[in-house]
Amino acid sequence: MSILVWMGADGEETDALGAIAKPFDWSAPPVGWADDMVVYGPWLDAACPQGLSGECVAADLGNGGDMPRMLVFGSVSSTLDVCRELAASGALREWDAVIAASQWSGRGQLRRGWHSPEGNMYVGWRIPSSKGPGDELASIAVGVALAEAFARLGVEIELKWPNDLVLMKCPEDEGGWGLKIGGVLLEERGGVLVAGIGVNLHQAPPEETLRDGYAVPAGCLVTSTPAGQRRAGPLAIWLSVAGTAQRIYEELAASSAAELVERAEARLAWKDRPVLVRQESVPAEQENFDKRTGRIVGLTVHGAIRIAFDDGEKTFSSAQLTPLAS
Known part of the structure; x- marks a missing residue:
């Protein structure tokens, strides 16, 4: 996999991409990114993909070529917006991901705003629209793929229907119902299907910003790290789950709706409660x-x-x- 970090270009504010995305600040990495940028180097000058005009630096983690790529930005309006723009210009292939340090217009279900400060993981993930489950099950399939991928890392996540990710069995969960740490939002335009994925790593939205009648408190995947240990950042988290989640999603896409639902029910929050x-x-x-x-x-x-x-x-x-x- 290759990681491409967009450093911007002269006049980027005047083009469509520059209006919705800011370059990654290499000299002062955003909150939660400093260790990741050290671990996944060395970073070398690289040609940006067609349609991603400007300057890039890249790290090749092996198995390049047609393997999925990570395209890293600074602050963006929404990773969904950036994915749509890159796909239109031919710069975003199936299974490629856009990851941003923050979002200024992140959105969730029913167009609600999504709290998007630095330190958390904001990903736009292009999914093949031609061989996936039906529209009504695609979001659930992405949730199952992520939950099962995290489970293989020892992190228990369940699905709060229809599209939230709930962290279970954590010390901060006093009620035993889990903490909402993320969500999934699918958008399809012009035959391009993208999953917007937000996961709270180091910062949860303040309680006063949650909608009235919220079901469970918000939490973080990474709540504390012992002194001297590296804190997992957005790059590390996505690299840990992306390949596994892709394989699981492909399994689900090839299965029947009944089989997909059975796997989803195994991860369904509050089932039988x-x-x-x-x-x-x-x-x-x-x-x-x-x-x-x-x-x-x-x-x-x-x-x-x-x-x-x-x-x-x-x-x-x-x-x-x-x-x-x-």
Whole structure:
């Protein structure tokens, strides 16, 4: 894999890429990046790919050629925006990833803002749209691939339906329901499918910035590191999971919807536990909004959540779930 760090170019503010991406500051690496930049060197001058005009430095980790590449930027509007621009110019191949130090317009589900300071991992990952699962299951497949890849590193992550990543079995989780450490958002335009992946490594959003009625507290994947040990940065984390996640996603893409759902249910947060269900379309402040207590049963083959109530089972394609004490 090759890592290409975009250093910018004269006049970059006037082109489409320069309007949504800033160069990586090599002289003063962003928070959480300094150790990674030392470990993955040496860094050499390199020609930027076609469509990525400017200057690059690169590190070749072996197996280059057609292997996936990491394209590193400083601050960007959103990695999804940068992926779309690079794909349009031919600079982003399938399985390539854009990774940024921060985002100034990061977005999550329902176009909500995504807190994106330096120190966390923000990735745009181009997924083959021609051989993946159906649209309604693709986001779940990415979540499963990431959760299983992290599990092989000894990190237990479950999927909070429909697209959040929840860290389980950590000391800071007082309620036993997990801490939200990330999320996945898929966007498809012009036949290009990109997964936006955000993971809190060193900084979680302040509680006052979370939406009303949030299900579980926010947390970080890397909460503390003993003195003298290297803190895992965004490059290290993505390099640790990307190859495994790609192989798992390809397995899921070749499987049936039922098989994909079975693997997703094995990672489904709060399965068989009681939850409060509220329809997303009903304002939380409305006194008589529709909310009911049920128990998560699993998923349908179309990715909807199955909830068992006293009067029978129902499915939801959109709802807010909050875990309750058993």
